[in-house]
Amino acid sequence: MWARFWFSMPAERPRPPPFAPPPPPPAPPQYGPPPEPSSVASLYALAGDFLDRAKTALATGGPAGPDAISATSSTRRAVAELTAPASKAAPAATTNDSWTLSSRAVHWIIVGAVVAAVFLVLCVVACFVRRRRRRRRRSRPVLPAAQLPPPMVYHKDGLTWPVLQQATPSEFYFAQQQRPTPPQTSGTFSDAGTDRHHSVDVVAELPTGGGSHSYEQLAAATDGFAPGNIIGQGGFGCVYRGTLDGAEVAIKKLKTESRQGDREFRAEVEIISRVHHRNLVSLVGYCIYSDERLLVYEFVPNKTLDSHLHGHNGPPLDWHQRWQIAVGSARGLAYLHDDCYPKIIHRDVKASNILLHHNFEPKVADFGLAKYQPGDDTHVSTRVMGTFGYIAPEFLSSGRLTDKADVFSFGVVLLELITGRLPVQSSQSYMDETLVGWARPLISQVAEGGSLQALIDPRLGSDYDPSTMMRMVECAAAAVRQSAQQRPSMVQILKHLQGETRADDPDGVFQITTVEESFSSSMESGESAGPRPRRTRRNQGNTSNNGSSEQA
Template sequence: MSSAPSPGTSSPPSPPSNSTTTTPPPASAPPPTTPSSPPPPPSTSPPPSSPSIPSAPPPSPPGSSPPLPQPAPPAPTTPGSPPAPITPPRNPPPSSPGPPSNPSSRGGGGGGGSPGTPSSPSPSTPSSSSDGLSTGVVVGIAIGGVALLVIVTLICLLCKKKRRRDEEDAYYVPPPPPPGPKAGGPYGGHQQQQWRQQNATPPSDHVVTSLPPPPPKAPSPPRQPPPPPFMSSSGGSDYSDRPPLPPPSPGLVLGFSKSTFTYEELARATNGFSEANLLGQGGFGYVHKGVLPGGKEVAVKQLKVGSGQGEREFQAEVEIISRVHHRHLVSLVGYCIAGAKRLLVYEFVPNNNLEFHLHGEGRPTMEWSTRLKIALGSAKGLSYLHEDCNPKIIHRDIKAANILIDFKFEAKVADFGLAKIASDTNTHVSTRVMGTFGYLAPEYAASGKLTEKSDVFSFGIVLLELITGRRPVDANNVYVDDSLVDWARPLLNRASEQGDFEGLADAKMNSEYDREEMARMVACAAACVRHSARRRPRMSQVILL
C-alpha cells in the first residue's frame, strides 16, 4: 500500500488521481483480468517477456520504462479483491478487444498502458516466429519427401533390372523328348540289350519338361513263376556270364513319356507269367502275352537276371527304343523296374513271326508274293534304323524269329533287346558277341567288330531263308554239315549267271514265282552275304534292287 501513493504524489494532478482511484477498481478490473489470464503464459514464457522490454522502449518514452517493473506488485494487490476475479471471466471476451486498443492509443496511461503493452507484443512475436518455423519445416519436409521418393524409385528400377537379368540367365527349358510310338513289343525272340549310358537331364524338367512319375517300387511277390523248361529252336546265344543286376537306385526317373508298370500289374496281365501265355524264350529272357486292364494286348519281355544289363544300360535302351516309330518296326508301350528285374512291354503283333510261317510244321506253303512283301517291309524297317535314326541303331539280332507278321502279312522288325547305338565312327568293337548262330556276320563273330553291315549280312541270311525255305542251321539234317550261307553261295553265283533257280528255290513253291523278282532277290542275297563288309550294300540300296 505504501508503494502505491508514491507514484501518485509524483504526478502533478493528485486530486484527479483520487477521483480516478474510486473508479479504477472497476476500470482496473479488466487489466487484472488480462494479467490473470496471462499468468499461465508469463510463467511459461518469461524469456519472451524480457526481450519485449527492449522492444517496448522505442515507441514509449524512457520515463515509462521504470513503471514497467512496478506494475508487477499491483497485480498481486488487485487479485486480493474478491469481486474482481469473479466478474472478469464474463467480461473478458467482449472487453478484451477494447483494452488492448485503448492502452495502445493512450501513451500517457502509465499503470494501465504498461501491462497492455507487454500483452499485445508477446502473442505477436511467437506467432510470427512460429509461422516462419512452420513454413521452413514444411519446405524441408517437402524437399526431403521428394528426395526420398527419387531414391526409392531408383532402387526399385535397379532391383527390377537385376531380377530380369537373373531370370534371363537362369531360365532354361530343355527341348521336349522325341515322340514315342504308342505301343510295341516283339516276342518269340531271344535278346539282350547293351546300351551306352545316356545322361538325360535337366533340369525336368521339366522339367519341364513335363517328366513322368518315377516307377513305383513294389515289393517282390512271394513266389516268382519258374521259367518254362523248354527252349525254342531259334534260341539266341550268349558267350559270357555276368553277375546279377544291382537293385535300381532310388528315385530314378527315365526321361521320356512311356508308361511305367509294376511287377504285380504285369504278373496279373500275363496270368502269373504262365507257360500258357509264353510266346518265346531264349538266352536273354522270356516273352509272354498279356492283357492290360483296358483290354489292350501286349507282349511282355522279361530279361533274365544276370543277363549283364545294368540299370543305366536298361534306361538307355528304353530311351532309344522310345524314339523308334515306323510302320515296319514294333513299338514300345512301357517298361518295369522292380528290384533286379527288367521288363519291357511291347505292342502285340497277333500273327506270330516269319520263322513260324516259314518253318513251322504243318504250315501251308508261303506264296512267293507274300515272301517278297515280307522281305521288302523288313528291309524298310532296317533302313530306318540305320539311316534315318540319329544316332543310327544297329539291331544286332536280325533273324526270322524277330520279324513279326500281322494278319495282312505286313512285316514288323521286333526285339531291340540287343540293339546298339552306333558311334560317330563306323566301327564298334564289342567285348561280348551276341546274336544267333547262323545269322552272325563273320567279322563280328571272329573279332567283335560291329557295324550296320553286320545287320546287312544277317538280313541276307533271312533272304536266303525266303528263297530256299531252309533254316540257317539245320540241326535235324545230319547229312548236311555246312550252314545255309556256305551251301547257298555257289548256287547263288550259278543262278545269277545262268538264271537257273531250280536247285536254289524252295521246292514247295513248285516253281510258282516270278523269275525277274526271283533274280532280283537272289542278287540282293548274294550281295548281302559277301565276306567283305565294305562290299555289302546299304539297306536303302537293297530296297532299290
C-alpha cells in the same frame, strides 16, 4: 615390638616348581597299504579301459586274437570283483568313506557299465564288418555307367529334323543320375586310329522301382504269369500274352540271373522308346520291381517269320507274302541305319526277331543287343554277340561292328525266304552246314546261266514271279559277300527290291559274282583272300539265258 619384629623378618624365598618329566618323543608315522578305491572310482576306471580298447580296435580294423581275449578276460574279472559280496572288513572301510552308495545304486551302475561295454563291442564288430565289405566292393571290377546318346533326328530334303515323340513312360528311367564313366576296354565306340572312347554300353545303375505300369497290373494282365499265356521264350526270358486297359499286349519278362538282363532291358527302353516306324515294334511301357525287369510291347498276333518258314503248323508262305516281308523288314532296317542319328545297329537280325501282323506286315523286334554308331566313327568295337548262322564274318573274327553286319544278317533272312532252309542245317557229318555256304555255289550257277529252281523253296513250286525272285536273289547274294566293303547298304537293298535299280547299273553292286574256290577273308581287313571274283552281266528279263561275262 611385634611390628618391629615383623618388619625386621627377612623376605620369604620363592619355591621352585615341582619336577615334571619331559614329554615322550613323537611316534614315527605308520606306513600301510593305500586305501582301496571306492566303487565309483573303480567303475570310472573300467569305463575308461573300455574306451581305450574300443579306440584301439577301431584303429586296427577290428578285434585281434590273443590281446583281445586277454583284455576280455581281464574285464570280466574286474566286473566280477565289483559285483562280488563285500568282506567283513568292508563295512568298516565304507563307514569311514565320506560318500557312500546303496547296494541298489551300485547294482544299476554296474548294469549300465556292462550294457555300455556290450554296445561298444557291437559297434566295433559292425565297423569291422563294414570295412570288410567296402574292401570287397573295391576289389571287384567297376562296371562303367552308360551315357545317353544324342537325341534322335532324321534327314529329309537336305535338312535335319528332330524325331517327334510322345511323352514316353521311360522319362523316369532316363532321369536317373548317371555315375562318372571310367575308361573301359570293351563295349565302347572307338574311332579307327585314335584313342577316343564313347561309352554307350548299357551298364548303368538301374532304379529299384518305377515304370509306366506296376508289377501287380502286369501280373493281373497275364493271370499271374500263367504258363498257358507264354507265346515265346528264349535266353532272354519269356514273353506272355496279356490284356492291359482293354488292349492285347505282349509282356517280356527278362531273366534276373545275370547282369545281361539289365543290359538288354536298358537297351530296349533307350532305343525303342526313341524310334517310331511302322516296321519296328512299339514299346507300350515297362516295369521295374525289385529284381524284376518287364517290357510291354504292342501285340503282334501272327507270330514270327521263323515259325511260318520252319514250323509245321499252317500253310507255307506264298511268294507275295515273302516279298512283302522282305521289303518291310528292309524298310525298317534302312530307317535305323540312315534316318536315325546316331546310327542304330540292330546286331541280332534274324527270322525269329521279325514279327508278323494279320496282313503279314513285318515288324523288326528285340533291340536288346542294339548299338549306337556315331557318324564320325567307322565302327563299334564290342563283344561278339548274336546268333550263329547270322553273324557277319568280319564281326566274328575281329569284333568290329558296322551296319554291314546287319546287312549280312538280312541277306541270310532273304536266303531263308528264298530257300525255306534253316540258317544252320544239321547233318550227319562232323560239321553243320550253313545256309550261306550251301547257297553260294547255287547262286554262282545262276550267274553262269543256270536255273533258279535248285535254289527256290520246293513248297513254292513255280508259283512265283521270276523278276522279283531274281531281284531278291541278287540282294541276298550281294548282302552275304565276304567283304563288308562290297556289300550294299540297306537303302540300296530296299530300292533294288522295289525295282528302282537294275543289276547292270554302272556301280554293279548287285551283279552276281562267281568264284572258282571257296570264299575266305583276312582276319584283319575282312577282304577275300581267294581268287578275284568274275562278274557276269545278265539279261534282267530272262533268268535262264547265258549272259556275256567279263573279267573283273
